[in-house]
Amino acid sequence: MTEATYTCQTVTARQDWVPGKLFSLRVTRPAGFSFEAGQFARLGLPEEDGGAPTLWRAYSMVSGVQDPWLEFYSVVVPDGAFSPRLAALREGDSLYIDKTVFGFLTLSRFADGEDLWLIASGTGLSAYLSMLAEPGLWQQFRRVVIVHGVRTGDELAYRAEIDAWRARAGVHEGAERLVYLPIASRESLPGKPQARLTTLLEDGRLEALAGIALDPARSRIMLCGNPGLLTDARAFLKTRGFLPGRRGIPGNLAVENYW
Ligand SMILES: Cc1cc2nc3c(=O)[nH]c(=O)nc-3n(C[C@H](O)[C@H](O)[C@H](O)COP(=O)(O)OP(=O)(O)OC[C@H]3O[C@@H](n4cnc5c(N)ncnc54)[C@H](O)[C@@H]3O)c2cc1C
Ligand SMILES: NC(=O)c1ccc[n+]([C@@H]2O[C@H](COP(=O)([O-])OP(=O)(O)OC[C@H]3O[C@@H](n4cnc5c(N)ncnc54)[C@H](OP(=O)(O)O)[C@@H]3O)[C@@H](O)[C@H]2O)c1
Structure with a gap:
């Protein structure tokens, strides 16, 4: 360098x-x-x-x-x-x-879609916070779900900022446009299951908590953070019809490992 x-x-x-x-x-x-x-x-x-x-x-x-x-x-x-x-x-x-910027976990990965799921573990949340400020995100997607998986509740950084975006996003057909699901795996948070995100994805509780079904035609999913979590989540999502885009064919899944 x-x-x-x-x-x-x-x-x-x-x-x-x-x-x-x-x-x-x-x-x-x-x-x-x-x-x-x-x-x-x-x-x-x-x-x-x-x-x-x-x-x-x-x-x-x-x-x-x-x-x-x-x-x-x-x-x-x-x-x-x-x-x-x-x-x-x-x-x-x-x-x-x-001076050079890098990365492909961007909204341009998705050509269409109605519901955007932004799923992060730990500091994987970082990339999504920048996206919330994008007018294009709110023009393209009807609803946005932010899922933040952490070990304990004190690690839910940027919670107030996300709540402010929630208030600003308003409602669509009577439902909040920005759904925020903070999930801790090592302590119980009020009204939320204590679990890993992979467990909640696989047993359907994540969809139930969001009040939105995962549908490969309408949902677009980003995964960011812990590679072990991402590998398992990606394998499960494949069974549900979610795959990254390749060779010019737009996908409905985008993934970024942090290590
Ligand atoms: C595309 C990309 C974007 C990234 N963005 C961020 C970011 O916004 N914020 C951030 O904190 N890190 C981010 N990272 C990770 C970051 O680059 C470093 O790995 C991290 O700062 C630790 O550096 P280190 O030298 O102290 O330890 P390293 O030697 O780099 O990592 C040692 C070990 O620490 C653990 N680890 C590393 N990063 C993390 C993490 N973020 N969360 C939990 N465990 C971790 C892993 O077990 C890893 O093997 C990103 C990584 C990639 C590839
Ligand atoms: N949290 C701490 O107490 C602490 C303190 C000091 C330093 N650190 C450093 O921080 C790093 C960890 O950071 P972090 O807690 O933000 O990240 P993390 O270990 O990736 O944990 C974040 C969330 O991901 C879950 N998870 C981890 N591996 C998974 C897998 N294979 N499948 C599904 N879910 C998985 C965790 O569940 P589980 O809870 O079940 O693992 C937790 O809910 C460590 O490398 C350590 O060096 C952590």
Whole structure:
């Protein structure tokens, strides 16, 4: 990675959702940095203070495509090379960003569809937050279901922001246009089953909770986060008629593994 391929940006704000585990950083946006909602940046940090960036990791943009800043939401992997360093950044610190943006988990993957299911585990939620700010999402889809699977309720970051989008989205034929399903696997949340998302998908409870049936003709599904979850969810969804697009044929499923 040479200096010509990245820029140095400045952290302008941070939020700790679960201290020591989950946090967000807002940083200055490089000039000319444009992206589609759902894409990711490569963030860089030096191994030693003041050095050139040598550690690079993928991070989905949380911020909307029109926002004048970039925002990223991160977990801290305690023995990870990158995330503890990222977590140590404070306002005024430098963060390097590759000039190129990457990724195909975007709304352009779906040519049509009526109901959009955005299913995430943990920080996989990041990519979907950027999508909520897309006017095209609300023009294309009648209803949107955000499913966020976490270990415990305190990890339900951005809950207030999603509720604000819910209020703004309003109703369609008497039903909320944005359905938000926060699900915890290691504690019980009021009115929600304590379970993994794969279990709720397979036994039909996810559809019952949303009040919307999964239908390959009408539903479009995105999966983002833990690769084990995604592999199992993808295998189950295949039995229900959901497949990613290939060779120019639009699909009804889009998947992004975080590791
Ligand atoms: C396309 C893409 C987009 C990504 N977007 C984000 C994002 O928006 N936010 C984010 O926090 N991470 C994101 N990641 C993961 C991120 O790139 C790093 O893997 C993460 O920051 C950990 O880096 P690390 O060096 O500390 O540990 P690594 O050595 O990279 O990972 C070590 C282990 O930690 C676990 N792990 C890694 N990432 C996560 C995670 N996000 N949640 C739970 N467990 C994890 C896995 O078991 C992994 O094997 C994304 C990855 C990809 C491929
Ligand atoms: N959460 C913590 O206590 C904690 C604390 C410090 C650091 N960390 C770091 O954070 C990382 C974990 O982050 P995270 O909790 O956001 O992500 P995660 O482990 O992917 O868990 C998120 C959700 O996905 C579920 N899940 C995991 N594997 C699955 C599979 N194969 N099939 C179906 N569902 C699955 C989990 O259920 P289960 O609950 O059943 O696993 C949980 O509901 C670890 O790598 C660790 O380094 C975690």
